[in-house]
Amino acid sequence: MAVSERGPRERMVFSAAQLMRRGGVAAAGMRDVAVRAEAPRGSLQHYFPGGKDQLVAEAVGWAGRYASRRVARFVAALPEPVPSALFAAMVEQWTVEYGAEGFAAGCPVAAATVDHADSTASTREAASDAFGAWTRAVGEALVGMGVPQERSRPLSTLMISTLEGAILLARAERDTRALTTAAAELGPLLDAAVRA
Amino acid sequence: MAVSERGPRERMVFSAAQLMRRGGVAAAGMRDVAVRAEAPRGSLQHYFPGGKDQLVAEAVGWAGRYASRRVARFVAALPEPVPSALFAAMVEQWTVEYGAEGFAAGCPVAAATVDHADSTASTREAASDAFGAWTRAVGEALVGMGVPQERSRPLSTLMISTLEGAILLARAERDTRALTTAAAELGPLLDAAVRA
DNA sequence: TGACTATTATGACGCCCGTCATGGAACGTG
């Protein structure tokens, strides 16, 4: 995830998301965002006239789109297109990161929800949209694997709930145990929904 | 949850946890904590010489003990002592709160993890201990219901992961859907582990 | 009573934050 790609605007959104991942919304200071994005500080008020709220909302939206796109790529790369394998891939993304870079960062959407769901409407709506898009992407993938339409939404919601919670536990415990447990325990349940 | 119970020290810890539940660690200002606890501001530096870090850590510890105690009470109140009923009770605590008071607050341990897991060691350790105590309490309850010892830890971890994630989704979406889905989908899986 | 500790009170300090005001540079287009 290099910072040097795309225009300065997108770099700032990306950097905001990265900082939120590590220390929540409060840790994503406007000055820090500009520095990390190698963007001029003056650009913030130009590209984000709505201030920090807008920046946070866009960072959350970016994260939602990123997660959704990831799902499609996971599906395409699966040796066997079964739900448990998709969930395992989603979990593996985190175990790999935590193994390689430590437990510094979590999900930016979760951070935005925890910090601003009650105080800032735009942030909460962005988080809702992000989770919605992600859930939809997973649900469509499940349908493509033979899961009945009406089962796809509850199961995709369950997958994302469990993954988010396991990320939380993993960070607190500095251990990927919760993540691997989630994948192992939920796998059979997910596969049992195919063609049911 | 009245604020007027116990001594001023415990009231401050409690108030800190409540504020963290709503807007994260940053929203739990020291001055606010004192006001909400109806405690003198000067008491903060007296009872918590370790500053805010100590206060946050104790709030997280308080939450962990609270959740653990709750598990025992849930088990005692169950009409039928099966794992799915325990999980349903844990979930119901949140659906009831969200139905009655709105989606303002989440789990304080989650908030502490998201905001300070990477920056403050004492907070992260407190969160790890809180999740550990909670997981242990749930695991012991599962064993008491006939779940084999070696299955109790993964299953209790799964329950807490899924619950925490569903709380997150529920707050973002302002909808208890994720919570009820979690209970409905995980129930059969949990009960299948009894005497297995 | 006196002395010692526990608790409370209050104001100030320094820091960082988001925001704003103002102006300069870059640059395509008429």
Add this chain to the structure above:
DNA sequence: CACGTTCCATGACGGGCGTCATAATAGTCA
């Protein structure tokens, strides 16, 4: 060239934060 739009630069402002210094009060026991 002129000119307007887009983009960047910089410093200041006001406010909130955690922390600290200092002192007054309350409670307790010799």
